Amino acid sequence: MVLCDNMQKSAQDYLKTIYSLSKNEEGIVNTTDISQKLDVTPASVTEMLKKLSEEGYIKYSPYHGSTLTEKGLKEAQKVTRKHRLLESFLSNVLRIGNDKVHQEACQMEHTLSDEAEESLCRLLNHPDTCPDDGKTIPACDLPFSNCEECVQLHKKGLEQVGKRDKNLVSIKDLKNGTYGKISFIRGEHKVLQRLLDMGLTPGTQIQVIKVAPLDGPVEISVRSSKLAIGQNIACNVFVEITN
Amino acid sequence: MTTPTPNIDQKNKTPTSDVTKKSAKNNNDDTGKQFTFALAGNANVGKSVIFNQLTGSNQIIGNWPGKTVDRAEGLLFFEGYNIKVIDLPGIYSFSTFSMEEIVSRDYVALEHPNAVINVVDASVLERNLFFTLQLLEMNAPLVLVLNQVDIAKNKGIIIDKDHLSKLLGVPVVFATATRGEGIYEAVKEAVNLATNKPKSNLLRYRKDLEEQISKLQNLIEKENLNLGYPSRWVAIKLLEGDTEIAKMVNEKSPSVIAQSRFIAAEFEKHCQEKCFTIIASERYALSNSIVVSSLQQDEIWHPFTDKLDWFSTHRIFGYITAFAVIGGLLLWTFFIGNTLSNFISQGLNYINPINPLLSTSAPFLSIILNGVWGGFEAGLTLIIPFVIPFYLLLAFIEDSGLLTRVAFMMDSAMHKIGLHGKALIPIILGYGCSVPAIHSCKIMETRRERLLAAFAITFAPCSARTIVLFGMVGLFVGIHWALLLYVVNLAIIFAMGKIAMKAVPGKSTGLIMEMSSFKRPSLKIALKQTWTRTKSIIYLVFPIYIIGSALIQLLYFYDILTPISNAFYPITVIWLGLPAFAGILLLLGAVRKELIILGATAILGTTNLLVGFTSIQLVIMALVAMLYIPCVSTMATLGKEFGWKTATLISIANICTALIIGGIAFQTLNFFV
Ligand SMILES: Nc1nc2c(ncn2[C@@H]2O[C@H](COP(=O)(O)OP(=O)(O)O)[C@@H](O)[C@H]2O)c(=O)[nH]1
Ligand SMILES: [Mg+2]
Ligand SMILES: [Zn+2]
Numbered sequence: 058m059v060l061c062d063n064m065q066k067s068a069q070d071y072l073k074t075i076y077s078l079s080k081n082e083e084g085i086v087n088t089t090d091i092s093q094k095l096d097v098t099p100a101s102v103t104e105m106l107k108k109l110s111e112e113g114y115i116k117y118s119p120y121h122g123s124t125l126t127e128k129g130l131k132e133a134q135k136v137t138r139k140h141r142l143l144e145s146f147l148s149n150v151l152r153i154g155n156d157k158v159h160q161e162a163c164q165m166e167h168t169l170s171d172e173a174e175e176s177l178c179r180l181l182n183h184p185d186t187c188p189d190d191g192k193t194i195p196a197c198d199l200p201f202s203n204c205e206e207c208v209q210l211h212k213k214g215l216e217q218v219g220k221r222d223k224n225l226v227s228i229k230d231l232k233n234g235t236y237g238k239i240s241f242i243r244g245e246h247k248v249l250q251r252l253l254d255m256g257l258t259p260g261t262q263i264q265v266i267k268v269a270p271l272d273g274p275v276e277i278s279v280r281s282s283k284l285a286i287g288q289n290i291a292c293n294v295f296v297e298i299t300n
Numbered sequence: 301m302t303t304p305t306p307n308i309d310q311k312n313k314t315p316t317s318d319v320t321k322k323s324a325k326n327n328n329d330d331t332g333k334q335f336t337f338a339l340a341g342n343a344n345v346g347k348s349v350i351f352n353q354l355t356g357s358n359q360i361i362g363n364w365p366g367k368t369v370d371r372a373e374g375l376l377f378f379e380g381y382n383i384k385v386i387d388l389p390g391i392y393s394f395s396t397f398s399m400e401e402i403v404s405r406d407y408v409a410l411e412h413p414n415a416v417i418n419v420v421d422a423s424v425l426e427r428n429l430f431f432t433l434q435l436l437e438m439n440a441p442l443v444l445v446l447n448q449v450d451i452a453k454n455k456g457i458i459i460d461k462d463h464l465s466k467l468l469g470v471p472v473v474f475a476t477a478t479r480g481e482g483i484y485e486a487v488k489e490a491v492n493l494a495t496n497k498p499k500s501n502l503l504r505y506r507k508d509l510e511e512q513i514s515k516l517q518n519l520i521e522k523e524n525l526n527l528g529y530p531s532r533w534v535a536i537k538l539l540e541g542d543t544e545i546a547k548m549v550n551e552k553s554p555s556v557i558a559q560s561r562f563i564a565a566e567f568e569k570h571c572q573e574k575c576f577t578i579i580a581s582e583r584y585a586l587s588n589s590i591v592v593s594s595l596q597q598d599e600i601w602h603p604f605t606d607k608l609d610w611f612s613t614h615r616i617f618g619y620i621t622a623f624a625v626i627g628g629l630l631l632w633t634f635f636i637g638n639t640l641s642n643f644i645s646q647g648l649n650y651i652n653p654i655n656p657l658l659s660t661s662a663p664f665l666s667i668i669l670n671g672v673w674g675g676f677e678a679g680l681t682l683i684i685p686f687v688i689p690f691y692l693l694l695a696f697i698e699d700s701g702l703l704t705r706v707a708f709m710m711d712s713a714m715h716k717i718g719l720h721g722k723a724l725i726p727i728i729l730g731y732g733c734s735v736p737a738i739h740s741c742k743i744m745e746t747r748r749e750r751l752l753a754a755f756a757i758t759f760a761p762c763s764a765r766t767i768v769l770f771g772m773v774g775l776f777v778g779i780h781w782a783l784l785l786y787v788v789n790l791a792i793i794f795a796m797g798k799i800a801m802k803a804v805p806g807k808s809t810g811l812i813m814e815m816s817s818f819k820r821p822s823l824k825i826a827l828k829q830t831w832t833r834t835k836s837i838i839y840l841v842f843p844i845y846i847i848g849s850a851l852i853q854l855l856y857f858y859d860i861l862t863p864i865s866n867a868f869y870p871i872t873v874i875w876l877g878l879p880a881f882a883g884i885l886l887l888l889g890a891v892r893k894e895l896i897i898l899g900a901t902a903i904l905g906t907t908n909l910l911v912g913f914t915s916i917q918l919v920i921m922a923l924v925a926m927l928y929i930p931c932v933s934t935m936a937t938l939g940k941e942f943g944w945k946t947a948t949l950i951s952i953a954n955i956c957t958a959l960i961i962g963g964i965a966f967q968t969l970n971f972f973v
Pocket of ligand 3: 141
């Protein structure tokens with residue numbers, strides 16, 4: 058599949074591609090997959106990967122493949138988030154067909170400002186998945202622990218609010234056995250309250266025990282109890298990995 | 301069995317009744333011998349086991365007024381006291397997002413039980429104490445029962461109960477409810493609490509939060525709102541933004557609400573966090589610090605249960621387990637049920653007072669009697685043999701923790717019809733009998749999910765429908781045809797679920813389920829659970845069976861059914877290709893699905909159904925019978941749980957489905973066979 062059609066694939070597109078091809082936070086992506094997905098010759102992919110590696114966005118070894126570094130993940134999440142938010146906007150608000158939103162979003166994602174990104178998120182009521190392929194929209198990088206805070210406090214202005222420095226990962230994308238610290242829960246008050254009541258308060262240490270097959274629930278251990286959380290909630294629970 | 305049985309009266313001392321300071325609120329102050337105790341706690345901690353041990357057979361099971369929440373109340377005679385015991389629904393918090401939470405919180409705060417027995421799972425203490433702290437916020441007179449200590453020990457958990465008691469300022473008792481241990485002590489402490497009314501400690505949260513709470517508390521006390529709830533608790537709820545409480549306060553004093561909003565907003569701006577998350581975090585922080593100082597845990601390895609856990613949630617073995625559990629449950633029910641059912645009906649044949657088939661020239665009274673007996677007999681041959689074995693095995697599967705794993709594995713499949721893994725339980729129950737299945741839809745959080753599950757259940761082949769299926773098709777057309785219909789039915793449930801998911805507005809909430817550890821199920825508990833469930837069916841189904849069957853008998857005898865049935869001619873004969881008398885059978889079947897077979901036998905005057913039906917007609921008849929309408933007991937349950945409008949809509953949806961699918965099936969079969 059062709060990812061983005063513009064003549065020059067930007068670095069962001071590479072990062073975005075590596076992000077979407079890696080199954081979990083440590084996923085290694087091989088060069089042929091990238092070249093296929095971007096529709097670029099392996100030679101120019103390799104060249105770009107080397108450049109990205111030099112700038113510290115990825116770890117790259119010619120035979121093994123590429124993984125995102127913290128810095129690369131941040132950039133990849135940002136552009137992926139913009140892409141998927143734009144897709145949601147184009148589809149849900151502008152009613153553009155789901156077959157076209159991807160291309161459109163590809164054009165717009167590189168120029169969308171952070172401020173517009175957050176306004177879009179609030180306008181769309183904090184969407185959690187993109188409309189065309191149901192993939193999870195990454196969390197925002199504001200330092201809030203839930204969307205209610207964002208709605209109430211964003212008026213201060215982005216500079217005042219500041220940014221989160223750690224990358225967040227949804228618990229559904231974690232490998233079995235990974236530890237994390239609850240940092241952000243997306244969604245409406247009701248679900249949030251239920252999760253808080255079960256012990257998933259901000260800063261709580263959790264461990265992913267296992268993810269059921271076929272996009273099934275995620276089993277986590279929290280405060281010495283074990284909980285199964287369905288995918289559609291799990292994709293909204295974000296942690297900082299603390300292994 | 302150990303000491304604590306109902307009505308325990310042990311040799312020694314009656315507690316000294318101390319006259320105490322502040323006791324204005326307690327109901328039964330002066331009678332002294334009358335107490336009300338409430339059992340409260342998270343789900344699955346053992347409240348009901350304790351409730352059953354305390355009250356034995358003195359129980360009234362019903363609904364909370366105006367709510368579809370189970371209410372269990374019982375009586376206990378304990379050392380000269382008459383004690384009313386209430387088993388509150390299992391909840392994790394008092395945040396009013398569910399009916400169970402509202403019911404429990406209003407009961408604890410407004411009815412002022414003399415003691416609240418807070419049952420907690422000792423192996424998950426931190427999460428359980430989160431709820432305990434909320435009970436303490438309400439000034440509830442508390443006894444903390446650390447239940448399931450057997451499991452906690454097994455996990456290497458050691459709790460210093462005296463230290464815990466000192467920290468919380470409430471009496472703490474160890475218990476293993478399934479073995480009856482600790483229950484006597486718990487009641488003893490509760491009686492002591494009710495008579496002496498000692499004060500529990502006031503537990504405080506972090507300083508800046510406490511400042512806001514007391515600011516608001518002062519305001520509330522100054523205004524003298526008289527809400528019945530403790531003022532500190534109201535203050536906390538207002539900060540949390542609890543809409544119910546805010547509405548109540550607003551009616552008395554809008555200015556308090558305005559000020560509470562201001563205080564909350566200021567505090568939230570200061571902390572960059574919402575008050576309700578701050579408060580939840582504080583409760584957990586407190587709970588955590590209590591646990592850290594009073595609990596010790598050694599890592600203990602459990603090779604067997606860990607293996608079992610691994611196996612039952614494995615990406616391949618997990619599905620095998622899930623299908624084996626569901627299939628095994630159904631096979632077991634059908635095999636045992638069929639055997640028992642035959643056995644019972646043969647036994648009944650000997651004591652049959654009247655010919656069970658519709659008699660031709662009987663006086664009015666004996667027609668009625670005949671119907672009544674028929675209804676009774678049907679109840680007996682259905683409930684005993686099919687429902688009881690089903691529930692018994694289900695109780696084992698449930699109690700062992702296996703069902704949780706099956707729900708875990710099946711969650712993503714259930715999502716396809718807008719439900720989640722937990723909905724599997726009511727739907728599996730639906731294969732036994734729709735009535736308790738629809739009743740058990742309560743375990744789902746939202747009305748939408750309850751409705752979707754109940755709707756799916758009305759299509760599930762309950763044991764009565766299974767009898768029709770196998771009695772008509774399995775016996776006379778071939779077992780593979782019966783099995784095929786079973787599969788078709790599964791597809792229909794799935795398709796209808798999908799349509800309903802689109803039609804009913806709202807979004808499906810997701811699964812949040814505790815994965816309790818595997819444990820050895822106990823026969824006694826399983827039997828008790830089976831009996832409770834069976835009893836509620838008996839009360840509902842027997843009267844309806846008996847009355848309905850007598851009525852149908854009368855209608856049939858005076859030949860009122862035939863004209864009605866003739867009116868259906870275009871549908872039954874032309875569209876579905878059934879014999880003309882099928883209309884009568886469908887009318888009979890609306891009362892009880894097995895009456896379709898009994899009626900056919902009676903009308904044809906032989907048990908060989910091939911006399912009156914072709915093979916295709918039998919297949920169509922069984923297919924329509926499976927789908928066409930919920931039986932009257934099911935409709936009554938639907939009406940009770942969802943209102944009559946919804947019940948009617950569901951019935952209409954059933955009829956339409958049956959007609960469309962039956963008609964299509966007839967045309968197709970006619971074309972090919
Ligand atoms: N091993 C063990 N199991 C228990 C104990 N108390 C309750 N159970 C089991 O825990 C499960 C839930 O009990 P139940 O009374 O229905 O919980 P409720 O939801 O609080 O009413 C049942 O399977 C009981 O058999 C206990 O002390 N030890
Ligand atoms: Mg219970
Ligand atoms: Zn996309």
